[in-house]
Amino acid sequence: MAAPFEGILETALYVDDLDAAEAFYGSVLGLEKISRAGNRHVFFRCGPGVLLIFNPVETLTPPLPHGTQGPGHMCFRVAAGDLDAWKKKLSEAGIAIESEVIWPSGARSFYFRDPAGNSLECAEARLWNID
Structure with missing residues (x-):
């Protein structure tokens, strides 16, 4: 039997404008940016977890489909x-x-x-x- 989960490692949200998201989460909320990959995603550290911000259009194709809408x-x-x-x-x-x-x-x-x-x-x- 598997042990219980330890917690949530990451949370993902989806946005159409990564520049606006990067400014909001980095400057307004003060989260530490981990990385950005073009117009696909920007990742932030939040306490012991990670906040993933994706452009949904860019995540619909391999190698890592990760998208949703809304x-x-x-x-x-x-x-x-x-x-x-x-x-x-x-x-x-x-x-x-x-x-x-x-x-x-x-x-x-x-x-x-x-x-x-x-x-x-x-x-x-x-x-x-x-x-």
Whole structure:
């Protein structure tokens, strides 16, 4: 029997404009860029994981088909004490906060969009009972 998964190693989102994505995730959100391959993808480090940003048109062909179409969703793990600072940073960058939620666990989160329309969330880890 296989051991349980240790966690999520990578998350992928799809965008039509890699330059806008690179500026948003690198400059606005402050993620460290790992690499970029032309108009195919740009990869960022995010804590212990990796965020993969792909141009869906470029991922439909071999050697590594990796595509989908339409907006996706991902959630950034944020310390409870840092949620308000992130809302302020995004607001100052002209990014609208779409909604704020207090979940049944008491965890807080909020939602916003990247330039491609992907739904992004910042949440406390206790949302999923993670320490």
